[in-house]
Amino acid sequence: MNKIQVKTHSQSEFINITPEVGKIVHRQGFKEGVCYVYVPHTTAAVTINENADPSVPKDIQNELNKIVPWDDHYTHMEGNAAAHIKSTIVGSSVYIPVSDGKLALGTWQGIFFCEFDGPRNREVFVQTIKSE
Amino acid sequence: MNKIQVKTHSQSEFINITPEVGKIVHRQGFKEGVCYVYVPHTTAAVTINENADPSVPKDIQNELNKIVPWDDHYTHMEGNAAAHIKSTIVGSSVYIPVSDGKLALGTWQGIFFCEFDGPRNREVFVQTIKSE
Amino acid sequence: MNKIQVKTHSQSEFINITPEVGKIVHRQGFKEGVCYVYVPHTTAAVTINENADPSVPKDIQNELNKIVPWDDHYTHMEGNAAAHIKSTIVGSSVYIPVSDGKLALGTWQGIFFCEFDGPRNREVFVQTIKSE
Numbered sequence: 295m296n297k298i299q300v301k302t303h304s305q306s307e308f309i310n311i312t313p314e315v316g317k318i319v320h321r322q323g324f325k326e327g328v329c330y331v332y333v334p335h336t337t338a339a340v341t342i343n344e345n346a347d348p349s350v351p352k353d354i355q356n357e358l359n360k361i362v363p364w365d366d367h368y369t370h371m372e373g374n375a376a377a378h379i380k381s382t383i384v385g386s387s388v389y390i391p392v393s394d395g396k397l398a399l400g401t402w403q404g405i406f407f408c409e410f411d412g413p414r415n416r417e418v419f420v421q422t423i424k425s426e
Numbered sequence: 427m428n429k430i431q432v433k434t435h436s437q438s439e440f441i442n443i444t445p446e447v448g449k450i451v452h453r454q455g456f457k458e459g460v461c462y463v464y465v466p467h468t469t470a471a472v473t474i475n476e477n478a479d480p481s482v483p484k485d486i487q488n489e490l491n492k493i494v495p496w497d498d499h500y501t502h503m504e505g506n507a508a509a510h511i512k513s514t515i516v517g518s519s520v521y522i523p524v525s526d527g528k529l530a531l532g533t534w535q536g537i538f539f540c541e542f543d544g545p546r547n548r549e550v551f552v553q554t555i556k557s558e
Numbered sequence: 559m560n561k562i563q564v565k566t567h568s569q570s571e572f573i574n575i576t577p578e579v580g581k582i583v584h585r586q587g588f589k590e591g592v593c594y595v596y597v598p599h600t601t602a603a604v605t606i607n608e609n610a611d612p613s614v615p616k617d618i619q620n621e622l623n624k625i626v627p628w629d630d631h632y633t634h635m636e637g638n639a640a641a642h643i644k645s646t647i648v649g650s651s652v653y654i655p656v657s658d659g660k661l662a663l664g665t666w667q668g669i670f671f672c673e674f675d676g677p678r679n680r681e682v683f684v685q686t687i688k689s690e
Contacts, residue, residue, distance in 0.1 A: 295525045328594065328687065334531065334535060336482070341646045342600075342646075343646050354642060360630075362489060368485045370481040370482050372479075379485065379489045379490075382473045383516070385649060386473075386474045388649075388650065399598065401598075403650075421557065423459075423687060427655060427657045466663065468608040468667055501616060502611055502613040519654075551662060
């Protein structure tokens, strides 16, 4: 299993991991297939979104904080229920097609690790499968 | 296709299906690959989240009920539009890596079938693919 | 890579692409495997939901517009931040099992391309992997 180490510095933070995922795909040396990015944490997530204007991941985080307020009479005693809820809404994995040996992302797309309960040391699992 | 039968008892209910999915993966007998869990229903979903404190799935359900109220001037005549909307927000499938013959879930992660329009008899499809 | 061209006509619009995806799966000629539908855009998404009553996709779009208002003091200058946020909430891909050579969708399920910043010309990538 390929693993990427991610160090987060804020409670909420989106970190572009496209270069690290791209390197893992490149190392496999196949042309056509699929790539999966999996987050083994329950207060974090992974998403694909715009990688050009840094205000986009900022707007996504701010709006998620409005939709799922940090304090909202949750029963989970650890105080981070909002992070768990955002993890379920955004999702624990993404799939990206691999074509011609590279991630077949759209022009503006990047892969973001989504921290919702940082700062923490996190890891991300990356798998690839060749399609013949 | 491997199928898991799930019987739900409430309108909203998260049911831990990790043991059943784990058994299917174990039976395949391969070491490295991927596992998919698919929900063939449009008023249910599947998510990965904390499997230790039962207040976490409870908080997720309660907050989803605030974000998508059961009654909100929907046009769908069957009265369960909120369940359809939550199904799209949470998602109809999850992917989990398989490593060393087992689900490579994080320490706190479990796989939850998400009922949004119960009680009902539901089923879940599980597929695995070996990566050489 | 199999590609489907999608032409959207409104700012928000769900388009049923099940027949096109089904045709691609049929052409592969294998019995058991998986199908992935990937959206290479950052203001669109893909979901699986009810394909019988057209009020269901309408209710989903309307509720998403309440959850993520089009104007909400976003910082992204292009004016379509809400579309980016909805893309992350709904997701950029779906997986569907393939069984007996066909998409193993549930009785009521269809695959919908979700436009959140139309009208535009869009494309969708479809991949399949045979499981032996």
